[in-house]
Amino acid sequence: MSTTLRQRQTVLTRTVLYGMAILFLAPLVVAVITSIKSPVEITRVLALPTEFYWQNYAAAISRMGRSFLNSIAITVPAVAFSILVGALAGYPLAYMRGSSGKVVYFLLLTGMLVPFQIVQIPLFFLVQRMGLHDTIPGMWMVHTAYAVPFCTFFMRNFFASVPRSMYEAALIDGCGPFLYFWKLLLPASASGLAALAIIQSRAIWNDLLFAITLTASDKARPVTVQIAGFASSLQVEYGPLMAATVISVVPVMAAYLLFQKSFVRGLLGGAGK
Amino acid sequence: MAIQPTRRFSRTDWTHLGFLALPTLLFAVFYIYPVISSIRLSLHSWDGFAPTMRYVGFQNYLSLAQDTRFLGAVRNNVIWVAFMLVVPSGLGLLLAAILDRGIRGERAFRIIFFLPFTIPAVAVAAIWRWMYEPDNGLLTTVLDLVGLGGLAQNWLGDPGVVNYALMGAVAWWTTGFAFLVFFAGLRNVPVECIEAARIEGATPWQVFWKVSFPLLWPSTIIVLGMSAIDAMRLFDVVWATTRGGPAYSSDVLATLTYDLAFGRLEMGRATAVAVYLMAIAAVIIMPYIIYMSRRVQDSEAE
Numbered sequence: 001m002s003t004t005l006r007q008r009q010t011v012l013t014r015t016v017l018y019g020m021a022i023l024f025l026a027p028l029v030v031a032v033i034t035s036i037k038s039p040v041e042i043t044r045v046l047a048l049p050t051e052f053y054w055q056n057y058a059a060a061i062s063r064m065g066r067s068f069l070n071s072i073a074i075t076v077p078a079v080a081f082s083i084l085v086g087a088l089a090g091y092p093l094a095y096m097r098g099s100s101g102k103v104v105y106f107l108l109l110t111g112m113l114v115p116f117q118i119v120q121i122p123l124f125f126l127v128q129r130m131g132l133h134d135t136i137p138g139m140w141m142v143h144t145a146y147a148v149p150f151c152t153f154f155m156r157n158f159f160a161s162v163p164r165s166m167y168e169a170a171l172i173d174g175c176g177p178f179l180y181f182w183k184l185l186l187p188a189s190a191s192g193l194a195a196l197a198i199i200q201s202r203a204i205w206n207d208l209l210f211a212i213t214l215t216a217s218d219k220a221r222p223v224t225v226q227i228a229g230f231a232s233s234l235q236v237e238y239g240p241l242m243a244a245t246v247i248s249v250v251p252v253m254a255a256y257l258l259f260q261k262s263f264v265r266g267l268l269g270g271a272g273k
Numbered sequence: 274m275a276i277q278p279t280r281r282f283s284r285t286d287w288t289h290l291g292f293l294a295l296p297t298l299l300f301a302v303f304y305i306y307p308v309i310s311s312i313r314l315s316l317h318s319w320d321g322f323a324p325t326m327r328y329v330g331f332q333n334y335l336s337l338a339q340d341t342r343f344l345g346a347v348r349n350n351v352i353w354v355a356f357m358l359v360v361p362s363g364l365g366l367l368l369a370a371i372l373d374r375g376i377r378g379e380r381a382f383r384i385i386f387f388l389p390f391t392i393p394a395v396a397v398a399a400i401w402r403w404m405y406e407p408d409n410g411l412l413t414t415v416l417d418l419v420g421l422g423g424l425a426q427n428w429l430g431d432p433g434v435v436n437y438a439l440m441g442a443v444a445w446w447t448t449g450f451a452f453l454v455f456f457a458g459l460r461n462v463p464v465e466c467i468e469a470a471r472i473e474g475a476t477p478w479q480v481f482w483k484v485s486f487p488l489l490w491p492s493t494i495i496v497l498g499m500s501a502i503d504a505m506r507l508f509d510v511v512w513a514t515t516r517g518g519p520a521y522s523s524d525v526l527a528t529l530t531y532d533l534a535f536g537r538l539e540m541g542r543a544t545a546v547a548v549y550l551m552a553i554a555a556v557i558i559m560p561y562i563i564y565m566s567r568r569v570q571d572s573e574a575e
Contacts, residue, residue, distance in 0.1 A: 009477075013371045020368060021385050027445065028388065030411050031400045043409040046418070089296035092289035104293060106566040111304050113558040115506050117530040118547035119307035121314065121321075121540055126307065145303035148296050153565070177288040206393035208509040209527075213535075227395045228513045231402065238403050245396045252391045257384065267457050 035060075035242035042239055053239065060243035064226050068247065071205060071222040073136050075251075078143040079200045083193055085144055086151020087159075091181050093152065094159035095167060105156065111149030120213055127214055134216045142214060143204045151196060158192035158266070159185065194259055195266025202252050223248045308551070315545040320538045333545035343546065346517075346524040347553070349436065350505065353525060354557060357504035360444050362496050365451025370481055373459040383456065390449030394509030401442035402514060405429050429515055432522035439523055443510055447503070451496045458492030459485060498561045505554040526550040 034042060038053040093105045123142070124133075132138030162185060170180045186193070208224045215221040227244050230236075256263065315333055317326035337343045368386055372379055389397070404411045405428035413425040428438040462485050470480045508527035511517060517524035517532060524532075526546055534543035 013374070014376075017368075017371055017376065017382060020364075021382060024385050024389060024445065024449075026411065027400050027404055031403070034403060045409055045411050045414045085296050085299065088292045092292045096286075096289055101289075102566065104297065106562070108296065108300055109562045109566055110559075111300060112502055113505070113551070113554045113562060114304055114308060115527065115547060115550045115554055117508070117527050118311045118544065118551050119303065120530070120547070121534055121544055122307035122310040123303070126302075142303070145299040148300050148304075152296060171285070177285045181292075202391055206395075206509075208393070208395055208513065209531075224393050224395045224509075227393075227399060231395065231399045231513060236402070238406075241399050242403065245399045249392045249396050252393075253388060256387070256391045260384070260387075264453065264457050267454060 031242050032246055034238055035246050037239060039237070039239060056239040056243040057247075059237075059240035060247060063230060063240065064223060064244055064247070065218050067218070067221050067223045067226040070136065070218075070220055071224070071248075072251070074139045074143070074220070074222055075201060075205045078140045078204050079197055081140060081144040082147035082151050082200050082204075083155075083196050085148060086155040086196065087181075087186065087189075087193070089148065089152040090155030090157075090159050091185065093156045095164075095177075105152070108149050108152045111146075112153070116146070116209055120209070124213055133214060134220050136220050138214060139210070139220060139222075142210050143207070146210070147200060147203070151200070154196050154199070155189075155192065158189055158196075162188055191262045191266040193266070194262040195264075198256055198259055198263045201255055205252050311544045312548060315541060315548050317541045319540045321534075321540050322538075326541070329541065333542045334549070337542065337545055337549065342521045342524065343529065343549075345521060346526045346529045346546075347549070349523065350507070350525050350550070350553065352436070353440075353507055354501055354504040356440050357443075357447070357500040358497055360440070361448040362451045362493075362500055364444065364448045365453075365496065366455050368448070368452045369455035369459055370485075372456060373485075374477075383453075386452045387449040389446050390453075392446070394446075395513045397442055397446045397510055398513030401438075401445075402429065404442075405438055430519055432520055435515060435519065435523045439511060439514060442514070443507075446510070447500075450499070454492045454496050455489065458489045462488045494561075494564070498558075498565070501558055501561065502554075505550065505557065526553075 030045065033049060034045075035056055036052050036054070037049040037056075038051065041047065041049055041053075089108065093101050093108075127133050127138050127142065130138070132141065166184065166188070167180060170184055171177070175183070205222075206224060207222075208228060211222050211225045212228070215225060223244075227241070227248055230244070231241055314326070316328060316330060318329045318333075319326040368382075372382055376382070392400075407413060407425070407427045407430065410428070412428065413422075416422055416425045426434045426438075429435050466484050466488070467480055470484045475483065506527065507525050508531070511523055511525055512528050512531065515523045517528040526549065530543045530546045530550070533539045533546060
């Protein structure tokens with residue numbers, strides 16, 4: 001290939017790459033800039049703010065109430081529980097021989113095609129009867145339960161990529177299947193667990209559907225429901241809304257940036273199998 | 274050991290069953306029971322409060338089949354599936370392929386393309402309502418600036434435009450996932466295969482389509498499967514951005530169900546919509562699930 005053609009190709013791919021990067025960043029940048037603009041400056045969308053209008057953040061925080069804390073209180077334990085349950089199911093399904101394991105695996109996977117709308121109404125009454133409506137433990141339970149198909153799928157594939165010889169050697173050495181899981185398999189799967197933790201944090205922190213159905217007050221309502229409430233009012237004040245949006249985005253984004261190495265590695269082990 | 278394990282059911286098997294107990298219990302209580310209960314509810318007329326439900330047979334299903342709002346939502350859902358399978362996946366593959374060629378600042382680009390995927394749907398809705406604001410939004414402002422102001426629309430207020438506007442926002446939101454899975458997959462392609470093809474005189478274009486892409490199959494299947502599942506479940510972004518409006522033009526089955534159940538208290542009719550949704554999802558996604566659970570056997574046979 002001639003050098004000029006290769007150069008032209010490089011220019012083309014560079015242009016596509018930078019163009020896409022601008023497209024991907026622009027909405028986030030505009031959101032951050034809007035969140036520090038005063039109401040007068042907000043309509044000039046391309047202008048930079050002349051002052052840091054912190055009142056937007058004050059308004060956002062007072063409107064969000066304790067929903068931010070609720071989101072943390074819901075997400076952290078629910079992520080841990082859902083990964084644990086996924087690992088519990090994934091372990092035997094990765095090692096069991098014979099057809100019974102395959103039937104169970106298939107059944108659990110069919111959960112992925114169930115749209116959450118079909119469970120919504122019975123779920124509302126079920127959670128209410130358990131006395132867990134509008135409570136944080138209720139949200140833990142629901143998020144853990146609905147994560148079963150995906151977390152099982154993910155952990156099962158990850159465990160299957162751990163060499164089987166390790167399992168057989170451990171059993172021969174007299175290490176029981178339970179000890180093997182706890183002492184050897186889980187520590188060996190740290191990167192997969194981390195990747196799933198990131199995926200689950202995002203899914204649970206970002207959830208709107210279960211939260212609007214199953215929470216009713218400040219006691220348990222997470223930040224997504226709160227933002228949806230004031231984003232859809234007729235006269236939207238974009239300054240405080242963008243401030244609240246920026247606040248709601250930070251935790252998962254930070255988690256991803258912190259763990260991105262193990263995330264990519266875990267994704268390869270789990271999803272790439 | 275005191276008890277000699279029988280040949281058919283060893284201690285290991287019992288441990289395995291013990292591990293499966295909690296996940297299957299959760300599955301039974303939160304998937305199987307509510308689905309059966311919903312199918313029963315869909316044959317009734319009920320407002321959610323009355324002590325008894327009135328049995329109406331298949332009437333909910335029959336009347337929905339002639340309801341233009343329902344049919345519009347079905348059509349939108351099908352279009353969303355097609356869109357999600359093609360656009361974010363294609364764009365993600367393109368970006369991954371470009372970045373895989375070793376470009377300076379690869380790490381920064383990788384973060385930029387993935388960032389939108391980490392944010393909540395309600396934040397996507399809030400940000401894009403501001404992008405699409407008809408007078409001062411970024412899109413209209415930029416179009417005016419480059420002299421294309423005539424192309425500006427009432428992005429979220431025009432029934433003919435709103436679905437494309439939502440798709441733009443969703444492409445921005447979800448492309449990062451496809452990108453990262455493909456990128457991780459490309460990193461797994463053995464360098465020797467690519468080198469061999471290069472030495473044989475293949476162009477980069479040929480190397481990609483003939484060597485890398487076929488080896489990317491595990492990534493492709495994950496991306497397409499997850500896209501189809503997300504498209505059938507699509508709710509949050511649409512609800513938080515438009516509530517299915519204007520004039521029901523951006524309704525999908527999930528927003529329709531929610532509105533019927535919790536807005537109009539027509540629980541029977543709402544669950545009938547959800548049953549239709551599950552039936553459509555089953556047709557589209559079941560082959561994928563069968564394929565995924567079969568693949569298990571293949572990988573164990575290796």
